[in-house]
Amino acid sequence: MEKLLIICSCFCIGAFCLNVEDIASGFRRELHQSGRHLMYMDLETVDVFGNTTNLMYYYSNLYFGDHDNLSKQSLILDTGSGITCFPCKDLCLQCGKHLNTYYDVMNSKSVEFLNCKKDHCTCSTEDRCFFAQRYGEGSSYLGFWINENVYLNSQDDVNNTIKMTVGCVTEETKLFKTQKADGIMGLSTAGNLKSKPIYYHLHEAGLIEHLEFSLCLGHNGGKFIVGGYDEKLIVNTSEECQQENCLQWTKMRRDSQFKVNLEKIKVGNIIIPSKVKIGFIDSGTTYTYMTSAQKAQIDRAITSLCETGDYNCYGKKVGLGCYKFKETKSLSVKDFFLSYPILSFVTKEGGTIKWFPSEYFIKFKDKYCLAIDPYGGGAEIIMGGSSMRQTMFIFDKDNNRVGYARAKCSEDANMIMTDSEIFASNKAEKTKEECYNCITAQLSDEPLFYGVITILLLLIFCLCTLVGYKCFKKIRENRQTRFIRYEVDANSSSVMRGEDSIQLELDEVPH
Numbered sequence: 001m002e003k004l005l006i007i008c009s010c011f012c013i014g015a016f017c018l019n020v021e022d023i024a025s026g027f028r029r030e031l032h033q034s035g036r037h038l039m040y041m042d043l044e045t046v047d048v049f050g051n052t053t054n055l056m057y058y059y060s061n062l063y064f065g066d067h068d069n070l071s072k073q074s075l076i077l078d079t080g081s082g083i084t085c086f087p088c089k090d091l092c093l094q095c096g097k098h099l100n101t102y103y104d105v106m107n108s109k110s111v112e113f114l115n116c117k118k119d120h121c122t123c124s125t126e127d128r129c130f131f132a133q134r135y136g137e138g139s140s141y142l143g144f145w146i147n148e149n150v151y152l153n154s155q156d157d158v159n160n161t162i163k164m165t166v167g168c169v170t171e172e173t174k175l176f177k178t179q180k181a182d183g184i185m186g187l188s189t190a191g192n193l194k195s196k197p198i199y200y201h202l203h204e205a206g207l208i209e210h211l212e213f214s215l216c217l218g219h220n221g222g223k224f225i226v227g228g229y230d231e232k233l234i235v236n237t238s239e240e241c242q243q244e245n246c247l248q249w250t251k252m253r254r255d256s257q258f259k260v261n262l263e264k265i266k267v268g269n270i271i272i273p274s275k276v277k278i279g280f281i282d283s284g285t286t287y288t289y290m291t292s293a294q295k296a297q298i299d300r301a302i303t304s305l306c307e308t309g310d311y312n313c314y315g316k317k318v319g320l321g322c323y324k325f326k327e328t329k330s331l332s333v334k335d336f337f338l339s340y341p342i343l344s345f346v347t348k349e350g351g352t353i354k355w356f357p358s359e360y361f362i363k364f365k366d367k368y369c370l371a372i373d374p375y376g377g378g379a380e381i382i383m384g385g386s387s388m389r390q391t392m393f394i395f396d397k398d399n400n401r402v403g404y405a406r407a408k409c410s411e412d413a414n415m416i417m418t419d420s421e422i423f424a425s426n427k428a429e430k431t432k433e434e435c436y437n438c439i440t441a442q443l444s445d446e447p448l449f450y451g452v453i454t455i456l457l458l459l460i461f462c463l464c465t466l467v468g469y470k471c472f473k474k475i476r477e478n479r480q481t482r483f484i485r486y487e488v489d490a491n492s493s494s495v496m497r498g499e500d501s502i503q504l505e506l507d508e509v510p511h
């Protein structure tokens, strides 16, 4: 009974209350440095800005319009949706204040408006091709389609452009209104079929040979690469490299979204009992989303490994997935990270997408907490920006596969580079056998602590219930994290109707 109470309370606090505090706060193909001046760019790198700790998303700049008067737009990099759009001057009257000035559609010499009849689209009252998109976090964009020149870099040659179908936004809501970034860069093909991601256009124009891009998201900033990936950022490039943090590949489940088949989640050598089947790689989402049961199991597995002494665990556990740690002369933040196990997402092919403590812990005031938020995903987990950190993710559409490798996407003195570093700092052995049913830590191990927590949780629960919807709504409004994921497109609902899994996802999205 007590256990049940605790689990219920944990769920409540996990789902609603904890979040308040959490949130209130040599290339594979030679890169020609001169490539941007050539007609055939093959591979081009663009800087990424932002983080999951403070800004809560990652963005890159693209340049639109006339070559001699380019309009810079900072766009959220989102592998979870497919539309690229940003606000238009004089048309988006209620739009927010963003990093750059609005794109001036009416004065562009290179813009083409899509034609309702010719382009077979839903017509707006102004006789323009209308689009609307909602995202998982409840925000939305409305506007119309245009074709406009786009450049990856402002110094790009006038011939290094492509005409891309993008959304000219006339209405933005919620986080899209309050955010710093101007708009969004959808990188998947789920969504409106009118608009294709930028690398499709570059590929069709013959500017890149491979239909491929990669994201290397760091602690702060990173790289967005079209046409391939940058081997120089990868930690272990050894040829015979098998498992040790080097490049591995896994099949994509479907063409339109970046989902991979997962077999299990491991914490150190412990296998989490709860089944996982799908990992949805979604750069537009800040944290990693899984059920509260899965989060609790991960928490308990870590506690088990701490209690057996396999890992030194220098932090003091303070609630679900959180550890208090203060740097001292003898123990640095890196020592703290090194004293915890690696979290592994094991793919169906047997590869492991590794999530290191220096990436899965996010600092909130004086504690470090797992960058995992609960949601009712079941067998599908959303691997958001937090689990993509310091890993090169390669989205190879030519071969319908995703590559991943530990990478130094941005400088970070506390980054753990390899497994070996962790095993050298702890008693745990790298070769230790996988372990089913061996989470030994009991929730009642600390009766006083959990007793107090239970009472607190009950109080909060009652309060939440009393204030009910208001409390929940307020908490939702306080959220600053992003959950950007293609949800429903008013314009193309008939196109999407046939896709069961999309329908399924709609039901799973939290509100």
Ligand SMILES: *[C@@H]1O[C@H](CO)[C@@H](O)[C@H](O)[C@H]1NC(C)=O
Residues within 6 Å of the ligand: 049, 050, 051, 053, 054, 055, 219, 220
């Ligand atoms: C996160 O990114 C933003 C935008 O680039 C930057 O202003 C901020 O300082 C970064 N925060 C951290 C903790 O790196």
Ligand SMILES: *[C@@H]1O[C@H](CO)[C@@H](O)[C@H](O)[C@H]1NC(C)=O
Residues within 6 Å of the ligand: 069, 071, 103, 104, 107
């Ligand atoms: C450049 O574009 C801006 C609007 O984005 C416009 O106000 C300005 O007149 C343009 N300059 C030239 C030289 O075309």
Ligand SMILES: *[C@@H]1O[C@H](CO)[C@@H](O)[C@H](O)[C@H]1NC(C)=O
Residues within 6 Å of the ligand: 157, 158, 159
């Ligand atoms: C751009 O392409 C055109 C036509 O192919 C060519 O005449 C022109 O020289 C090119 N411009 C540059 C700067 O390469």
Ligand SMILES: *[C@@H]1O[C@H](CO)[C@@H](O)[C@H](O)[C@H]1NC(C)=O
Residues within 6 Å of the ligand: 235, 236, 237, 238, 240, 241, 242, 243, 244, 246, 418
């Ligand atoms: C790279 O991987 C190989 C074999 O998997 C390993 O022997 C080597 O130590 C690793 N190098 C680094 C820098 O981690």
